[in-house]
Amino acid sequence: MKKSNYSYIGIAFIILLFGIIFVPKIVDRIKNKDVTRDGSRSFDVSKETFTKVASDLEYLVINGNRKKVPEFSFIDQNGKTITNKDYLGKVYIVEFFFTTCPTICPRMNRNLVSIQDKLKDLNEFKDFGVASFSIMPETDTPEVLKTYADNYGVENPNWHMLTGKSKYEVYDLSNVGFNIFVDTENFEHSGDFALVDKQGYLRSRKDNFGNPKIFYKGIISEQEKIDEDGNEQEITMLVEDIKSLLKE
Known part of the structure; x- marks a missing residue:
């Protein structure tokens, strides 16, 4: 078998392993609403989500x-x-x-x-x-x-x-x-x-x-x-x- 074929098999094995280990955890976090997106995150002022801004003084x-x-x-x-x-x-x-x-x-x-x-x-x-x-x-x-x-x-x-x-x-x-x-x-x-x-x-x-x-x-x-x-x-x-x- 060619070396390139071994490489493809190795990559496929890594992808399969990732899916088995991590995908269930991601699904579980989504169900529990633990996953947020930085790009469109909303801030709750009442919970003091905003951080203080340090001055350059x-x-x-x-x-x-x-x-x-x-x-x-x-x-x-x-x-x-x-x-x-x-x-x-x-x-x-x-x-x-x-x-x-x-x-x-x-x-x-x-x-x-x-x-x-x-x-x-x-x-x-x-x-x-x-x-x-x-x-x-x-x-x-x-x-x-x-x-x-x-x-x-x-x-x-x-x-x-x-x-x-x-x-x-x-x-x-x-x-x-x-x-x-x-x-x-x-x-x-x-x-x-x-x-x-x-x-x-x-x-x-x-x-x-x-x-x-x-x-x-x-x-x-x-x-x-x-x-x-x-x-x-x-x-x-x-x-x-x-x-x-x-x-x-």
Whole structure:
């Protein structure tokens, strides 16, 4: 017999064996409705079939570890104790300011209010927040912060204006915890915002060199577009990145 005939016989034997072993199992699965088709699969939202979409935002990595928000405990404008755990499950912005600041703080908080208003109509609005830490806790009491919040139009219940016992704990939190410059001795601070995801990790876009930006410029408004030094506004960018993290 020719070799080709042996090949045909071998193939036929394999097909017969497959039919004997697997066809009954396939028929049984079809009867039990265990077989689905990927091409036209329907999704049941009530059973949470949809998967979360991971964003491409970077983590801040230090010594090989993703940097997470440190533990903190402060009093907000309503006299309530707020800790880092209250923000878990929320995407939030962090700023450092003080209520009597006449220069960059009003601009920063107007920009934060504009972000608040842009996100107001989203279904995920309840999962967005702001943590505004005062660098002058001696004078920025909860009552003072409450008046300040009302004057600026703070409506988000997850926007907490926070005051502590000592300016030194604020110094450590800002410079070490969030990598945002604050000099509590001279009442100086940057106008930058940090962005935190739902799990409490610091996140941001990449810069032109492929590294995490770490923070976002909070002083320049969308209307201004660019400042006198040629720096472009990053509020639009920040809103886009908040929306991205809300979907994770």
